[in-house]
Amino acid sequence: xxxxxxxxxxxxxxxxxxxxxxxxxxxxxxxxxxxxxxxxxxxxxxxxxxxxxxxxxxxxxxxxxxxxxxxxxxxxxxxxxxxxxxxxxxxxxxxxxxxxxxxxxxxxxxxxxxxxxxxxxxxxxxxxxxxxxxxxxxxxxxxxxxxxxxxxxxxxxxxxxxxxxxxxxxxxxxxxxxxxxxxxxxxxxxxxxxxxxxxxxxxxxxxxxxxxxxxxxxxxxxxxxxxxxxxxxxxxxxxxxxxxxxxxxxxxxxxxxxxxxxxxxxxxxxxxxxxxxxxxxxxxxxxxxxxxxxxxxxxxxxxxxxxxxxxxxxxxxxxxxxxxxxxxxxxxxxxxxxxxxxxxxxxxxxxxxxxxxxxxxxxxxxxxxxxxxxxxxxxxxxxxxxxxxxxxxxxxxxxxxxxxxxxxxxxxxxxxxxxxxxxxxxxxxxxxxxxxxxxxxxxxxxxxxxxxxxxxxxxxxxxxxxxxxxxxxxxxxxxxxxxxxxxxxxxxxxxxxxxxxxxxxxxxxxxxxxxxxxxxxxxxxxxxxxxxxxxxxxxxxxxxxxxxxxxxxxxxxxxxxxxxxxxxxxxxxxxxxxxxxxxxxxxxxxxxxxxxxxxxxxxxxxxxxxxxxxxxxxxxxxxxxxxxxxxxxxxxxxxxxxxxxxxxxxxxxxxxxxxxxxxxxxxxxxxxxxxxxxxx
RNA sequence: GCCGGAGUGGAGAAAUUGGCAGACUCGAUUGACUCAAAAUCAAUUGGGCCGAAAGGCCCGUGAGGGUUCGAGUCCCUCCUCCGGCACCA
Numbered sequence: 001x002x003x004x005x006x007x008x009x010x011x012x013x014x015x016x017x018x019x020x021x022x023x024x025x026x027x028x029x030x031x032x033x034x035x036x037x038x039x040x041x042x043x044x045x046x047x048x049x050x051x052x053x054x055x056x057x058x059x060x061x062x063x064x065x066x067x068x069x070x071x072x073x074x075x076x077x078x079x080x081x082x083x084x085x086x087x088x089x090x091x092x093x094x095x096x097x098x099x100x101x102x103x104x105x106x107x108x109x110x111x112x113x114x115x116x117x118x119x120x121x122x123x124x125x126x127x128x129x130x131x132x133x134x135x136x137x138x139x140x141x142x143x144x145x146x147x148x149x150x151x152x153x154x155x156x157x158x159x160x161x162x163x164x165x166x167x168x169x170x171x172x173x174x175x176x177x178x179x180x181x182x183x184x185x186x187x188x189x190x191x192x193x194x195x196x197x198x199x200x201x202x203x204x205x206x207x208x209x210x211x212x213x214x215x216x217x218x219x220x221x222x223x224x225x226x227x228x229x230x231x232x233x234x235x236x237x238x239x240x241x242x243x244x245x246x247x248x249x250x251x252x253x254x255x256x257x258x259x260x261x262x263x264x265x266x267x268x269x270x271x272x273x274x275x276x277x278x279x280x281x282x283x284x285x286x287x288x289x290x291x292x293x294x295x296x297x298x299x300x301x302x303x304x305x306x307x308x309x310x311x312x313x314x315x316x317x318x319x320x321x322x323x324x325x326x327x328x329x330x331x332x333x334x335x336x337x338x339x340x341x342x343x344x345x346x347x348x349x350x351x352x353x354x355x356x357x358x359x360x361x362x363x364x365x366x367x368x369x370x371x372x373x374x375x376x377x378x379x380x381x382x383x384x385x386x387x388x389x390x391x392x393x394x395x396x397x398x399x400x401x402x403x404x405x406x407x408x409x410x411x412x413x414x415x416x417x418x419x420x421x422x423x424x425x426x427x428x429x430x431x432x433x434x435x436x437x438x439x440x441x442x443x444x445x446x447x448x449x450x451x452x453x454x455x456x457x458x459x460x461x462x463x464x465x466x467x468x469x470x471x472x473x474x475x476x477x478x479x480x481x482x483x484x485x486x487x488x489x490x491x492x493x494x495x496x497x498x499x500x501x502x503x504x505x506x507x508x509x510x511x512x513x514x515x516x517x518x519x520x521x522x523x524x525x526x527x528x529x530x531x532x533x534x535x536x537x538x539x540x541x542x543x544x545x546x547x548x549x550x551x552x553x554x555x556x557x558x559x560x561x562x563x564x565x566x567x568x569x570x571x572x573x574x575x576x577x578x579x580x581x582x583x584x585x586x587x588x589x590x591x592x593x594x595x596x597x598x599x600x601x602x603x604x605x606x607x608x609x610x611x612x613x614x615x616x617x618x619x620x621x622x623x624x625x626x627x628x629x630x631x632x633x634x635x636x637x638x639x640x641x642x643x644x645x646x647x648x649x650x651x652x653x654x655x656x657x658x659x660x661x662x663x664x665x666x667x668x669x670x671x672x673x674x675x676x677x678x679x680x
Numbered sequence: 681g682c683c684g685g686a687g688u689g690g691a692g693a694a695a696u697u698g699g700c701a702g703a704c705u706c707g708a709u710u711g712a713c714u715c716a717a718a719a720u721c722a723a724u725u726g727g728g729c730c731g732a733a734a735g736g737c738c739c740g741u742g743a744g745g746g747u748u749c750g751a752g753u754c755c756c757u758c759c760u761c762c763g764g765c766a767c768c769a
Contacts, residue, residue: 049765089764092684096765103769122769135769173681173767202767212769220681221767292768410763447763483705485693489686497692497706503720504705535696547694550704620700625750627700665749671699675749 008381009306010327012373015423016309017320018430024070025298027318031139031205032297033167034062039341040301041066043370044294045097045415050168058166061139061205067308067367068295071422075100075291077436078421085441087488093413099292104276105209106285108134110146111185111194118142118186118197121208121290124218125279126271128190129260130236131213132226134197135179137205138162146197148183155180155199162201170201177202177225188213189284190261190275200225208290216250223250236260237268296419298370303334303343305368313355313362322356328364342366375416376423379403379438398434406439410447417442443543446490455493463493475582476502482545482581504553505585508578511559512571512589519564527615528558529570533607536577545581552577573605613669620671621646623655631672639666646672 019025033042037057041064046053071078075098081091103123110116118134136143138159147155158180162170169175179200188195202221203212216226216233226233235247237255254268263271279285299308307328309321321328331350334343344350344366355362383396402424408416417439424438448455455461468477480501484491532555539548552574559570572593579586579599590599613635619642621629629651633642643666646652652674659676666672 089684093764096683099765099768101768120769124769171767175767177767200767202769204768207768214769219769221769224767290768292765413764480705483692491692494692500705506720546692547704550694553704618700622699622750625748630700663749665699667699670696671750673699673749 006327006329009330009374011377011381012306012369013309013321013326013328014323015373015377015427016369017323017326019069019426020320022426022430024073024426025067026070027065027067029063029065030068031061032064032066033059034064035059038302041297041299043297043372045296045418046370046372047167050166050171058168060166061163066297066299067310069298069422071296071418072291072293074422074425075293077425078293078418083440084437086439087442087444089410090413090417090442090444094418097293097414097418101290101292103288103290104272104279104285105288105290106189106213106279108186108189108195108213108284110142110197111187113146113184116142116146117284118211119209119285120211120213121288122213124215124268124272125275126257126263126266126268127215127218127236128188128213128275129257129263130215130217130234131188131191131195132216132232132234133195133214134186135200135203135212135214135222135225136182136197137203137210138199138201139205140199140210142211143182143199146182146184151181151183155182158199165201171204177221177228179225179229181229189279189282196231198225198229206294207292217247218250218252220250220252223247234259296370296422298373299367300370301342302368303330305371306330306373307344308365308367308369310365311353311355311362312365313358313360315360316355316357316362319355319357319362325356330368342368344368372415372419376419377427379420380427380433394432394434401433402435402437403439404441406442407445408442410444413444443488446486446488448490448493450493468495468498472498472502473505473584475585476505479505479549479581483549485546487543487545504549504556505582507556507560508574508582509585509589511556511567512575513592516565516568516571517563519562519567521564522562522566524615525558525562525566525570527611528555529566529573530607530611533573533577533605534609534612537604537607540580548577549581552581575599576602576605617669619646619669621649621652622671622673623652624676625673626655628652628655635669637669639668642666642668642672646674 016025033044033047034040035042035052035055035057037055038052041062042052042059047059050059051057052059079095079098079100084091101121101123103121104125105119105121106125106128107117107119110118118136120134122128139162143155143159158178177200179198179202182197182199184197185194186197187193198214202225203210212222214222214225214231215236216222216231217235218237223233225231233247235243235245235251236257236259237251237253238244238258239251239253239255241256241258243258257263257266257268257271260266260271263274266274273287276285276287280287307330309326309328311319311321313319331344331347334347344364351363351366353362353364354360380397380401383400420438424433425436427433428436450461450463453459453461455463465474465477472480476498480495480498483501484497532551535551536548539545539551555570555574559567559574562570575586575589575593576599579590579602583600587599590602595602615635616632617635619631619633620627621631629646629649631642631645631649633645643664646664656674656676662675662677664672664674
């Protein structure tokens with residue numbers, strides 16, 4: 001939808017130019033996720049279990065030149081959730097996704113290839129004396145150059161096969177480890193030994209440096225690989241300080257170093273620091289941090305998306321469209337060919353343009369932006385959508401932003417919510433926003449499961465509400481869905497209980513329109529109205545819609561049996577409380593009872609916390625932890641009076657049975673607990 | 681495998697965050713109204729035991745242990761289910 005409005009998406013383009021200036025947008029050739037069915041690239045976040053987020057087609061890797069946003073520059077800040085009221089689940093998902101690992105990056109020289117080194121990342125530099133071989137990802141750029149003639153055919157075949165294997169299959173942990181020796185050797189800079197260099201697809205090109213030192217004694221994957229190919233397994237970390245050979249399995253815990261030269265005897269933690277420091281002194285490495293998070297691939301070979309404001313000129317290269325020329329308008333006449341590549345590439349009027357720098361004929365970028373770019377900042381447009389000078393009017397925005405209440409499905413946990421946090425921080429650093437986080441308070445509505453699967457409009461797994469609306473009305477259906485259970489939990493869809501919501505609304509209708517029978521004021525009912533107002537108000541703020549409705553049901557039952565002015569005022573309050581839950585019915589009743597204006601524009605009912613607590617309360621009396629009697633006393637009764645009243649109870653005295661009282665505990669307005677010594 | 685969340689009646693669920701377990705709703709049973717049914721209203725509805733009744737007693741929140749005057753809630757061990765990530769070096 002956004003793509004229909006150039007005045008919206010021009011700001012996607014404006015932001016792109018700002019990020020480009022800052023070095024936060026860049027173009028690079030990299031192995032990227034490719035959906036063969038949609039014929040477009042995808043960001044990592046849009047590959048779900050190796051499948052395309054949109055069409056569930058297995059994704060493959062392809063080397064392509066694409067545009068990226070440098071979200072990794074904010075990885076550390078994105079790990080922080082200071083001051084945010086967010087569900088634990090979402091925080092953990094984002095933290096896992098970002099995947100920060102501390103360790104060291106170290107280089108080993110390739111034997112017989114002067115100047116060539118293999119850089120690798122490890123979280124366990126303490127195990128470096130046990131690195132008996134190295135493994136490169138099949139896509140690693142060094143592979144072709146170092147492979148020996150004898151191994152060339154085998155290596156080429158393996159690389160080819162890896163390229164043609166779907167990502168989901170390649171990264172399956174259950175898959176047996178496979179690989180091929182390159183015939184080349186590296187020099188372990190710590191043991192001084194020559195170690196063979198292998199390629200294997202269990203090493204990922206996109207993580208760390210795409211290469212590892214393999215320590216089979218202390219890594220399960222390396223152990224499995226070494227066992228399969230008969231490579232040396234050398235213990236260098238011992239849980240008890242003594243040596244154990246041969247190892248039946250990798251020992252991945254901490255311990256003290258053995259067979260590790262000058263570092264022998266150190267603890268794992270100490271050795272991690274000392275070995276990284278040693279690598280730094282020798283100029284071959286340093287302590288380092290690696291993230292699982294990859295930069296955000298924003299190019300798409302799709303029609304519906306914001307055109308990327310770039311011109312490719314034979315003379316000048318990649319040239320940004322000047323800000324004054326924005327927006328670059330998405331043509332309306334593109335054809336959906338269903339074939340590969342961006343549809344824009346087939347429109348000569350769009351593609352052919354003049355270079356903004358030299359004026360010579362040039363070609364426009366034909367990729368469009370990921371639509372998650374659109375949704376990453378829309379909240380800043382809300383405060384003043386008419387303002388044309390910027391995407392947001394700061395004077396208005398200061399009043400409304402950041403967003404204090406945000407809700408959405410859990411499916412946004414590491415897509416929209418991560419992108420929006422990133423864009424917020426970028427705009428802050430550009431000087432356009434004055435806060436660090438776009439959404440200070442977040443709640444996820446639960447998933448409704450229908451026929452065993454998530455009920456989803458885009459997936460077509462829905463039950464149309466029409467039949468329920470026709471039979472019970474939209475308010476009943478809405479109320480029932482809020483009453484089924486906690487809104488944040490979701491539920492299996494089952495309309496069996498909808499009659500209850502229907503009956504409740506009918507009862508409200510009846511009592512609201514009946515002329516109230518005469519009678520005196522009813523202080524007990526007045527208090528209940530107050531109490532209900534309190535409960536509905538706090539439950540609403542906490543998203544506890546089910547219990548708010550339960551409280552209103554109780555009030556409606558009490559009003560049904562009441563009379564007099566208390567009843568009439570209670571009904572008025574109930575209609576106001578019900579308005580957010582049953583908007584149509586409450587509006588109708590509001591008018592039928594002579595109310596003016598809309599019920600939805602009235603003040604929310606007030607309550608007096610003191611009045612809520614007044615009246616009589618029931619107090620439980622326990623003897624040695626068991627309930628023995630119940631007392632009714634005025635709320636706020638003193639501890640002493642409640643205690644003596646409790647001890648005066650016959651039932652309590654029977655339970656005490658003459659034993660000595662050790663202590664009594666009084667919880668105001670709630671209970672008295674009597675503790676005795678051993679029964680005499 | 682790692683991380684997160686959750687296990688409470690026949691069903692959906694409550695429980696003021698350590699204070700009467702099962703509010704509210706569905707379903708079921710019984711009664712009132714009706715020629716009858718529907719609708720509506722009322723009563724009962726965790727299990728077991730004692731009692732003619734009024735009422736009383738015991739057990740009970742996935743399992744076992746612990747802390748506490750008191751545990752659905754806190755701690756330890758385990759089981760099951762749901763969700764996320766997963767060959768991330």
